[in-house]
Amino acid sequence: MTLDALKEPGERARVKDIAGDDAISVRLMEMGLTEGEEIELLGFAPLGDPIEYFVRGYRVSLRATEAARVEIEQISAAK
16 A cells, blocks of 8 residues: 555554655655654645645645655554
């Protein structure tokens, strides 16, 4: 499952891996998306892209193509 698969605000997941070894994957890791880190879906822009998440105490917006590179395991559904 990848990060872009979360659909409802409030859903939470744990990062398992980042696909690739290019500048984008390095940047994702620099933004705090590292193995074992919890992340929560906050919402979507009006047209669905970018997507806003909460990780390590701050908000981060990712394009759907970037979120698709983050492998996750879901830990809770939306409340």
